[in-house]
Amino acid sequence: xxxxxxxxxxxxxxxxxxxxxxxxxxxxxxxxVSIAHRVVADADExxxxxxxVFVSFYRKHPAEAHYAAPWLYAAxxxxxxxxxxxxxxxxxxxxxxxxxxxxxxPDPAQAAETAExxxxxxxALARLPERSAALLALRYSGLSYEEIAAALGLRQSSIGTLLxxxxxxxxxxxxx
Amino acid sequence: MSDIEDMLSVPEPKxxxxxxxxxxxxxxxxxxxxxxxxxxxxxxxxxxxxxxxGLSAAATVALVATVLTMSGLAETILTIFExxxxxxxxxxxxxxxxxSSFDAYGTLTWTEQPKPYDVPDVRTAARxxxxxxxxPGNLPAGVGAxxxxxxxxxxxxxxxxxxxxxxxxxxxxxxxxxxPANMDGSxxxxxxxxxxxxxxxxxxxxxxATGASGASPFSGMPRLIVAQGKxxxxxxxxxxxxxxxxxxxxxxGISPQLAAQIRAIKDPSTTLPVPIPVDMxxxxxxxxxxxxxxxxxxxxxxxxxxxxxxxxxxxxVAGTLTEQQVLAVAxxxx
Numbered sequence: 001x002x003x004x005x006x007x008x009x010x011x012x013x014x015x016x017x018x019x020x021x022x023x024x025x026x027x028x029x030x031x032x033v034s035i036a037h038r039v040v041a042d043a044d045e046x047x048x049x050x051x052x053v054f055v056s057f058y059r060k061h062p063a064e065a066h067y068a069a070p071w072l073y074a075a076x077x078x079x080x081x082x083x084x085x086x087x088x089x090x091x092x093x094x095x096x097x098x099x100x101x102x103x104x105x106p107d108p109a110q111a112a113e114t115a116e117x118x119x120x121x122x123x124a125l126a127r128l129p130e131r132s133a134a135l136l137a138l139r140y141s142g143l144s145y146e147e148i149a150a151a152l153g154l155r156q157s158s159i160g161t162l163l164x165x166x167x168x169x170x171x172x173x174x175x176x
Numbered sequence: 177m178s179d180i181e182d183m184l185s186v187p188e189p190k191x192x193x194x195x196x197x198x199x200x201x202x203x204x205x206x207x208x209x210x211x212x213x214x215x216x217x218x219x220x221x222x223x224x225x226x227x228x229x230g231l232s233a234a235a236t237v238a239l240v241a242t243v244l245t246m247s248g249l250a251e252t253i254l255t256i257f258e259x260x261x262x263x264x265x266x267x268x269x270x271x272x273x274x275x276s277s278f279d280a281y282g283t284l285t286w287t288e289q290p291k292p293y294d295v296p297d298v299r300t301a302a303r304x305x306x307x308x309x310x311x312p313g314n315l316p317a318g319v320g321a322x323x324x325x326x327x328x329x330x331x332x333x334x335x336x337x338x339x340x341x342x343x344x345x346x347x348x349x350x351x352x353x354x355x356p357a358n359m360d361g362s363x364x365x366x367x368x369x370x371x372x373x374x375x376x377x378x379x380x381x382x383x384x385a386t387g388a389s390g391a392s393p394f395s396g397m398p399r400l401i402v403a404q405g406k407x408x409x410x411x412x413x414x415x416x417x418x419x420x421x422x423x424x425x426x427x428x429g430i431s432p433q434l435a436a437q438i439r440a441i442k443d444p445s446t447t448l449p450v451p452i453p454v455d456m457x458x459x460x461x462x463x464x465x466x467x468x469x470x471x472x473x474x475x476x477x478x479x480x481x482x483x484x485x486x487x488x489x490x491x492x493v494a495g496t497l498t499e500q501q502v503l504a505v506a507x508x509x510x
Contacts, residue, residue, distance in 0.1 A: 017201055018211060025200065030191045043189040047196060054200055058211050082458070121183045130473075131498075140184045153496075167180055174183065 020063035025054060028069055032076045035141040039080035039125065039133075040087070041118050049080045070150035073143060077134040077151075084126040124173040132166035139163055259407045259448030262485050264459040264470045265437050266452050280344035281355075281424075282336040290369075292327040298374070301326050305370040307489065310404060313508035316501045319399050320377040327371040327405070334364040336415070345428075353426040362414035371405025376495070400495035400505065407448050407490045448490065450483055464506045465491075471499060482506045 017025075032053055037046035053075045061071065125133050131152065138148045149156040203209070295301045301324040302309040311322075338360040345352035375398040412420070425435040441447050450470055452459045462471040462482060469484030472494075480502040481494035493506040 017197075017204060021211065022197065025197055026193055029193050029196055033189055033191050033196075037186055037189045038184055041186050046189055047191075051196070051200055051203065055203060055209060058200075058204065059209060062211070118186075125184075136180065136184065140181055170180060170183075 017058075018063060021058060024063045024068055028072050029054070031141070032072050035073055035076040035137055035143075036080040036083075038141045039077065039122070039137045040083050041122055045083060046080070049076060049083060053079055067150070070147065073138060073147065074134065074151040077137040078130070080137065081126065081130065081133050084122055088123055088126050121174060124170060124176070127173055128166065128169055131162070132169055135159075135163055135166045136170060259485065259490075260446040261468070262448045262450050262470060262483060262490070263441055264452045264472075265434070265441075265449040266454045266459075279340075281341050282334055283340070284332055284334045286330070286332045288329060288331045290327060290330045292325050292373075295324045295326050298322070298324055300324070301372045301374075304328070305372045307370065307372060307404065307406075309372050309374075310402075310491070310509040311374070312402060312505045313510055315376065315400070315505065316497055319495075322374040322376050322402075325373045325375070327369050327373070329367065329369045329406070331368075332366045334366065336360055336362050336364075348428075350428045352428065353423060356415065356419045356423060359415040359419060359423065362412065365411040365413070366408060367410075368408040369405050371403060373401060373403040376400035376402075398495070400497065401493070402505070402509070403492040403494075404489050406488070407485065448485065462503065464503060465509065469506075471503070473499060 029050060032050045033046050036049035036053075037043060040046055040049065053072055056075060057068070057072060061068065065071070125136065128136070134152060135148065138151060143151070145156050145159040148154070148159050154162065295304060298309050298311060304326045305328075309324075336355065336359050338355040341352055341355050377398050421438075424430070425438065438449070441449065450459075450472075452470075452472060457472050457474050459470050459472045462469050464482055464484045465486055467484055467486050469482050472481040472483070473479070479494070479496050480499050481492060482502050483490065483492045484506070485491070491506070491509070493502050493509075495502060495505075497505075
């Protein structure tokens with residue numbers, strides 16, 4: 001059997017990643033981390049989320065797919081929100097600790113206060129309906145209305161209204 | 177800066193893309209994760225029979241899980257599995273990749289092949305399937321007309337073979353647990369269906385409701401699917417089901433987590449496990465039509481499904497719809 005045929009049949013493992021996937025990874029990884037980081041507010045956890053998102057994409061979708069970027073953005077938001085919700089179930093103290101680590105501020109008292117506020121804000125985000133939380137995560141990570149519409153499968157013309165509703169719901173949740 | 181921007185602000189993460197890529201590469205190689213090689217072409221109007229083939233593939237997965245869960249029944253010549261309720265069993269990709277197919281333990285012979293076909297209307301579907309076919313009382317805006325397909329009752333016989341199990345394990349350089357002597361040559365009789373499936377196309381946008389075609393496991397599917405069918409029934413002619421469960425759960429590809437979840441099912445002889453691929457979907461319990469069901473949402477948030485069993489029939493409603501919409505359709509079935 002020719003080597004190429006063996007490869008095609010999967011009888012020997014293919015070394016490395018396909019070049020197209022590596023290109024996609026280099027192009028989108030920083031943004032995927034950024035979206036996840038906006039949600040979880042912990043750099044290490046954000047990178048873990050990004051790794052899972054890319055592995056998931058790699059398993060099911062070709063790197064050349066036209067929907068690759070919006071898929072990755074949506075998956076980053078949803079996966080990070082799932083992480084947030086599991087974190088909510090853990091002791092609040094743990095979350096504050098993670099945020100304090102990440103804040104790396106010189107003043108410990110200030111850092112603790114910042115971390116606690118950030119933790120409460122994230123818990124409020126986790127309690128929002130999935131679509132509202134994802135909208136906020138993507139918008140405040142710098143995505144355009146067009147990019148958000150593609151990622152969440154919404155009409156671009158409705159993003160403004162949905163975003164305003166999500167913002168109102170978020171404010172209410174934070175002040176609860 | 178707006179108040180929300182302020183609240184959600186985080187220090188910009190320092191990202192080392194090369195290091196991250198090396199980490200991913202190591203994971204892909206370590207876990208032997210294989211990529212897909214081509215884009216599945218989205219079909220604007222998929223043939224009903226194509227969808228039914230997909231559903232029958234899903235039913236096969238459910239059957240494998242069903243056999244895995246059988247236990248606790250009397251050591252009689254005829255052992256019966258008849259589900260009365262359903263439960264979600266999270267399955268990881270490594271479970272799917274690692275577990276051997278039925279072929280690794282014996283031979284599956286179809287005595288009545290799954291042969292789905294299209295029917296012109298709901299009355300024909302009811303007549304051909306012998307079931308009362310429920311229809312939605314109301315549909316979400318933008319959902320078009322229904323087309324119906326029927327899958328007649330399907331039966332298969334599975335014969336265990338110690339020799340096949342030994343060969344399959346040897347080919348994978350694995351050492352399987354020994355097959356109990358009385359299992360070799362024993363048979364399982366599997367019956368599934370009949371089933372009726374209604375497909376509702378998107379009435380407005382021909383390429384799909386979400387605009388992100390291909391981005392979700394639900395993409396390319398009709399806007400809404402309503403399915404109902406008789407659940408699978410499994411009978412065994414010799415081997416005790418305790419032996420069967422113990423043997424299958426010891427297989428090298430079955431993760432301890434999956435085995436523990438299956439062993440934890442309270443009443444396995446009457447519980448139909450629904451495999452939920454954890455990296456693609458999440459699930460939770462919901463009340464639908466007055467009974468407990470399972471809601472499944474895909475991880476991109478674009479698709480939803482609800483599955484329940486009532487009065488001896490398993491029902492499913494799925495589509496590129498929100499949780500509320502899918503539950504509203506499910507509760508309106510009459």
